[in-house]
Amino acid sequence: MKFRAMMQDPEYMREFLYIIQTLSKLAKTCILKISMDKVYFVANEESGSTAPLVWVEIDPKLYFSEYTMQGVDDDQNSHIVLNVPTLHLGTALSLLRNNPCYCKLKLTNLQFPCLTVDVDATSKSSDKSRRATHHVPVDVVPRCDWSNYAVPTKPICKLVLNVPSNRLIRGLIDKIKNLSPTIIFYATTNGEMNLVAETDMATITTRYQNLELRAMNASEDDKKKEQIEASCSVDCKKTALFFSALQIPSTELSCGIVDDRLIHLEVNIREGIAIHSILPAVCV
Structure with missing residues (x-):
């Protein structure tokens, strides 16, 4: 089982950091699922938590200039599934805020399995580069338990609307959460959305x-x-937590509704990279 990847584009490295920081505000740990054509992060705290279900889908070709993985099996559907502490991973990547030259990720085995993060960045105050290596402890999920960590599927919604800046909605819902335990999303084919x-x-x-x-x-x-x-x-509160956790500058946000069942929020960072969240319906 092997995994090695490298990022060299400063913009994409910071974007990757923002994704991990978003997850760290939603859950203590997340599932990292690695395959040849996709990388998934799934954050879903235990049942009863105020955190919503959130997952991130990444096309590795868009982030990594070098990408090598060998899973449990040698077939094309081979995977590596890891349980990763989001806060530790975010700390390991924090140097990417500066002027990063590269970031390497590698699955290593010291006395325990680790995701080794090697970052080289230039200091803002000088031209000297600073290199830091972190070993983030991870749990390798055995194949017999993979079914418990399946990546959520994007629901088929009755209506999906592109909505305005998440900053406006975040401020609104942040105020509403102190007034009402629930919020109703209502949409029409005329391009109208009401938050009640x-x-x-x-x-x-x-x-x-x-x-x-x-x-x-x-x-x-x-x-x-x-x-x-x-x-x-x-x-x-779950809705407000999702919007307040987003660390990525607003790009395209869509809201899908399945009548009386769920809300699907999707933040399209760019083609091939998106953050998804499912908010289940509650009885009113």
């Missing part, structure tokens, strides 16, 4: 209009209607 919070004293509605309809998967009966609607009520 109900309290004993009032109902608070924030309306976004003229949004881009990204996808629609309506039933035959719904297609006969003049306007198709979808809505779902989710936990406000």
